[in-house]
Amino acid sequence: MEPKLKEKSWDLKRELELLETWDRERDSGLSKGQGVREGKVLVIDTPPPYMSGRPHIGQFATYAQMDMIARFHRMRGYTVIFPWYADRNGLPVEVEVEKRLGKRMQDVPREEFLRLCKAQLDEYEREWVKVLRRWGISAEYIPNGTDSVEYRTMTQATFIEMWNRGLIYEAERPTIWCPRCMTALAEPEVEYREEDTHLNYIKFKVKETGEDLIIATTRPELLAATVAVAYNPEDERYGRLRGMHAIVPLFNQEVPIIPHQSVKKEFGTGVEMISTFGDTRDLAIVNELRLPIRIVVTQDGKLKGTGKYDGLGIREARERIVKDLEAAGLLVKREPLRHTVPVCWRCKTPIEIIVTREYFVKQLEFKDKLLKVIEDMKFTPPEYKKMLTDWVNSLEFDWPISRRRYYGTEIPIWYCVDDEGNARPILPNPGRYYRPWVDEPPSEVKEKCRGGRLIGEDRILDTWFDSSISWMYASGYTRDKSLFNAAYPDGIVRPQGYEIIRTWLYYSVLRAMHLFGKPPFRYVRINGMGLDEKGEAMHKSKGNVIDSLAPAEKYGADAVRFWAAVAGRLGYDFRYSEHVVKTGKDFTTKLWNIARFISQFPEVNDGYELTYLDRLILNELNRVARVYIDGLSGFDTYEPTMAIYEFLWHIFADHYIEAVKSRAYNRDGAFTEAEQRGAWFTLHRVLDYSLRMLAPIMPFITDAIWRGIHGRSIHGEFINDPEGYDEAMGKALRLFMNLNSSIWGFKNKMRLSLAERLNAVVYAQPELEPLKRELESMHKVSFSFTKPPSEAVNIGEGIYILMPKS
The missing domain is CATH 1.10.730.10 (Isoleucyl-tRNA Synthetase; Domain 1)
Incomplete structure (x- = not known):
């Protein structure tokens, strides 16, 4: 008999040939499957990745898993929508271009900077698509992704709708700010890192008694912004000072001494200075007690309103103020301290809190509704639902969505400015992509500003405002309403990593709740992070990034996909x-x-x-x-x-x-x-x-x-x-396998060929008697399914052999 498979072994070159075959079949429409079964739709809300060079193998392992899910559901008769496109908005590409130029974005003409960003993104995207194809990932590739006209039109349309519903507002208030990126940040865009610093013990003066009050702080540069000093109300050392006032050293402002439960008695001296704004805790106390606001940090991270320290950067000002305190005899001591510092998620610069005018999405007043929406979602693994609900409960601010950046979806607003300089926002009709900073206002905007002067908004939207509606884009909201209606929300699955639960996942839930009153999708699939072989996160700076293409070229895409499928259990980190x-x-x-x-x-x-x-x-x-x-x-x-x-x-x-x-x-x-x-x-x-x-x-x-x-x-x-x-048949199969292994082990021990005939009788369980002919043909030995004689030798669990006496 001649095998139909002529080649004696699998040749990896066949993978490349099949890629060409699949391309031809896709072009000719032969790869659409055998039809669609009624009511079976699956939309995979594929994570659009940031473009930052060729992807490492951990990133592509998760896309391979999504491909397995897509291919499986197609073979189960589902209509599967599996798009792949890039997240081309926001800080990542801007920071990369700034590094290449050696200039800040603000120092480059806007149109030129946008052109450079697009060119950089196109270069990176080509690398991703190359790997996608080599791994055999069957997603539908959509060029341009989140910076396409279609996507940005959809983003702006949802902004306009939420504005009209009163869910978006503009306000001047303290905002988390990155002085390097020169933009506001949302709470999830703050990361934390360990940093070595000093705890400075500084002499304040109690106005009423003249005594010294020692306060320990890591941020002496904010002395000028101090509006109160606080102690824990249960701290007996300082209760007598309640109602008195402290004089801030060097700057001499008089501030109240107040009790507050948030002060840690064991930290420093148990007395802390409250500044506007050292951190979010300071901000919360200032808001709670309606304390005055002193702003001493500018948008670019320099001091202002501090006299001779004006214009100094944060670190330089800190050291200069410490030296002056020491010279004035106001510095008691400095202790080395390793503490947690909040930093910008993208450039890792320590954040500040400053007062700016921004657009905000309402979220704090909707916490209860958000939690109800989350309850209707199914998480795999289920424990990650709590991570999301904990995040909702921890929120302290509304979501600032305006960004002073260039590459992203523009806020679709023109301002009608009257003769007195008063500006009134006017929004256009949804359905087009608007660039107010450069485009001519549409007619409906002009109509609402007769006699006034129109100025276009030049800020863009937070990148999460774009990507938080990826589920709408994937399910055809702008292209195929019938598909969207069939899929939303029960037919949509969100696969993503746990590290973006508080960003991409949370904001998707918030936006769906505001727009539809329902979850964005029914199913959430959470995966872990891809690590190197030592179990460390892959970073370019570490030099441990494992390329996603090289292993596929060496061992074949199927072999690498096999690893991706079994690298780790769902929800946990996995190693290459x-x-x-x-x-x-x-x-x-x-x-x-x-x-x-x-x-x-x-x-x-x-x-x-x-x-x-x-x-x-x-x-x-x-x-x-x-x-x-x-x-x-x-x-x-x-x-x-x-x-x-x-x-x-x-x-x-x-x-x-x-x-x-x-x-x-x-x-x-x-x-x-x-x-x-x-x-x-x-x-x-x-x-x-x-x-x-x-x-x-x-x-x-x-x-x-x-x-x-x-x-x-x-x-x-x-x-x-x-x-x-059938459980009984399953048990019989295990007995059959155990019998085989026992005989093979015995023959190996006796140094006999497995095919060699054995002059002996093997005693096995009665359940295996129906297999007698095939067992004897296979093992070249006689079988009995009765009780073994006492002289028989045990060679496995329930298996005995009787050799003839020599």
Whole structure:
């Protein structure tokens, strides 16, 4: 018999050939599957990545998992919408261009800066798309992504709608600010890092008694902004000072001495200065007690209103003030301190809190409604729901959405300025993309400003304001309302990392709640971060970034996808492992060998008789299929992939194929023709269903095998529900495998060939008696299923052997 698969081994070059084949079939419309089943729609709200060079392998592992989910659901009869596009807005590309230019954005003409940003993004995006294709990721690539006219039009339309509903307002208030990026930040855009500094013990003077009051602070540069000093009301050392006043050193302002529960008695001296604004805690106290505001930090991070310290940067001012305190005898001591510093999420500059005029989205008054919306969402793993609800409960500010940056979606507002200089905001009709800083106002805006002068807004929206409606974009809100209505919200899944729960996920929920009163999607799939082989996060600065293309070129995309599927359990961080990639490569070799062996036998659909062995392996196939379908239906890749791997290699190949070979060939006529045909049927049945299950995970080799045997692509096939599973037969299969392993182990111990005939009797469990003919043909030994005699030797669990006396 000649195998239909002619090549003796799997050649990685076939992956490249298949990429070309898939491209041709996609162009000719042959890759659309076999139709759509009623009511089955799945939209994958694919995370649009920031463009910052070629992606590392951890990032692409998560996209490979999404591809597995997409391919699986297609083969289950779903209409699958799986877009891939880049997040091209916001700080990341601006900071990158600024670094390349050696200039700040504000020092470059706006149009030129935008052109440089776009060119940089295009370069990075080409790298991503190259890797997408090589990994066999079947997403629909959408060029330009979040900076496309379509996306920005949608973003602005939602801004206009929320404005009209009174959900967006403008106000001048203290805002988290990055002096390096020169823009406001939202709470989730603040990260924290450990930093070495000093705790400075400084003498204040109590006005009423003249005594010294020692206060410890890490920010002496904010002495001029001090508006109160505070102690814990339970601290008996300072209760007598209540109602008195302190004189701030160097700047001599008089401030009240107040009790406040937030002061830590054990920190420093137990007395703290309250400044506007050292941190969000200071801000909360100032707001709570309606204390006066002293602003001493400018938008670019320099001091103002501080006399001789004006114009100094924060760090320089800090050291200068410490020296002056020391010279005046006002510095008691300095202690080294390692503490947590809030920094900008993108450039890592320490943040400040300054008063600016910004646009805000209301969120604080909607906390209860947000929590109810979150309750209607299903999280995998479920424990991550609490992370989101904890974040909602911790919010202290409304969301500032205006940014003094260039590359992003413009705020669609013109201001009608009258003769007295009063400015009234006017919004255009939704449905177009507006650039108010350069575009001519539309007619409806001009109509509302007769006699006034129109000035276009030059700020842009927070990048999360754009990406928080990705689920609308993915599900066709602007292109196909019928699709959106069919998918929203039950047919949309959000796959994402846990590190952006408080940003991308939270803001998506907030926007959906405001726009629709419902969740943005029903299902949330949370994955961990990709780490290097030592378990460390991959960063360019560390030099530990593992390229996403090189392993695929060396071992094949299927091998790398195998690693991506089993790298870690859903929700947990996962490590890159070249060993597991090699295991994936070995698995492709094993799979090809299995398929090539089976391809030599005819496929039969009648005239066959299944033996007990056939029924055992088909029963096990049903069990594995159930694990597989349940797992991927729940958006997991680990359990399904491990189940197929263990089944194909360690059950089907190691045990069933070895046992069925003699019947499949039937060279000595020991089996009937019907039994022989039963072997052929079972071999093809298991291979067929196993290839279908593996196709979403390892799309290259499965397609090559399917084409070699059936002459068409596997990716248009369906995965149907398995039949039921019989526990008793499952137990019998385990007994069968244990028996095989026991005999093989005994022969190896005796240094005998596994094919060598053994003059002995093996005693096994009665449940295995229906397998007697195939066992004797397989192991070349006699079997008995009765109680073993006392002289028989135990060679495995419940397995004995009786050798003839020499």
